[in-house]
Amino acid sequence: MIEVENIKKRFGDQEVLKGISTIFEKGKTNLIIGQSGSGKSVMLKCLIGLFKPEGGRILFDGKSIQDMNDEQQRVLREEIGMLFQGGALFDSMTIEENVMFPLRMFTNQKKSEMIDRVNEVLSRVNLEGNNKKFPAEISGGMQKRVSIARAIVNRPKYLFCDEPNSGLDPKTATVIDNLIQEITHEFDITTVVVTHDMNSVMEIGERINFLKNGLLVWKGTQEDIFKTDNKDVTDFVYSSDLFKKIRAVQNK
Numbered sequence: 217m218i219e220v221e222n223i224k225k226r227f228g229d230q231e232v233l234k235g236i237s238t239i240f241e242k243g244k245t246n247l248i249i250g251q252s253g254s255g256k257s258v259m260l261k262c263l264i265g266l267f268k269p270e271g272g273r274i275l276f277d278g279k280s281i282q283d284m285n286d287e288q289q290r291v292l293r294e295e296i297g298m299l300f301q302g303g304a305l306f307d308s309m310t311i312e313e314n315v316m317f318p319l320r321m322f323t324n325q326k327k328s329e330m331i332d333r334v335n336e337v338l339s340r341v342n343l344e345g346n347n348k349k350f351p352a353e354i355s356g357g358m359q360k361r362v363s364i365a366r367a368i369v370n371r372p373k374y375l376f377c378d379e380p381n382s383g384l385d386p387k388t389a390t391v392i393d394n395l396i397q398e399i400t401h402e403f404d405i406t407t408v409v410v411t412h413d414m415n416s417v418m419e420i421g422e423r424i425n426f427l428k429n430g431l432l433v434w435k436g437t438q439e440d441i442f443k444t445d446n447k448d449v450t451d452f453v454y455s456s457d458l459f460k461k462i463r464a465v466q467n468k
């Protein structure tokens with residue numbers, strides 16, 4: 217579980233996060249959604265320690281990052297898996313080398329142990345046997361699955377995903393969403409997904425945090441989101457033509 221208490225972040229005169237409090241639950245896919253510029257990525261960067269908030273606290277399973285010493289912060293970094301927006305695979309490395317990278321960075325395992333673990337996670341994302349290929353030789357959806365394998369190879373307690381579906385066709389996007397959710401449940405991970413994809417909200421929005429102008433203006437589940445009268449949320453949901461049409465059908 218990650219608890220966020222009144223975090224604030226500004227850049228110069230611009231207050232980007234204006235005191236956000238929420239809880240990201242263990243074993244759930246926790247979404248951060250909102251319009252472009254609402255502060256989603258800045259919030260994610262605060263959570264993973266790339267930005268230091270000016271106010272408030274972030275607690276990982278009860279421990280505040282601010283109170284951790286260097287060693288505790290190092291341990292926390294090892295417990296975090298990150299799925300970057302573009303996948304962020306190293307082009308010059310094979311799939312196996314890409315997935316092995318966090319193990320080489322953070323552990324002293326023998327090469328044979330690392331390869332066993334790489335094979336385990338590649339099989340989990342249905343990519344067994346692709347070890348020696350390079351990222352350019354596989355599809356975008358497969359690259360995302362490699363990124364997921366890399367994000368979970370070191371058995372993270374916390375998984376952060378930044379727009380995991382960007383650049384994917386709807387069917388592949390659904391496969392990736394479902395994989396993230398299955399892994400979250402299977403390994404009881406606290407997963408935080410930044411997205412503005414309504415399909416993801418429908419598929420995996422177990423806990424949804426809606427940001428607007430640096431404020432958390434609504435919290436709920438994927439069932440709640442279609443019942444709420446909150447105008448900010450409905451404007452966001454029905455900004456897509458597809459959902460406008462669904463609402464029109466529902467209201468007939």
Ligand SMILES: Nc1ncnc2c1ncn2[C@@H]1O[C@H](COP(=O)(O)OP(=O)(O)OP(=O)(O)O)[C@@H](O)[C@H]1O
Nearest residue numbers: 227230232250251252253254255256257258259412
């Ligand atoms: N490093 C930075 N320096 C200055 N301003 C920044 C920085 N990072 C983000 N901002 C500003 O913070 C605001 C929120 O940005 P953020 O990237 O969090 O939005 P977002 O909700 O993730 O949007 P999108 O969906 O387009 O990615 C924007 O006005 C942005 O210009």
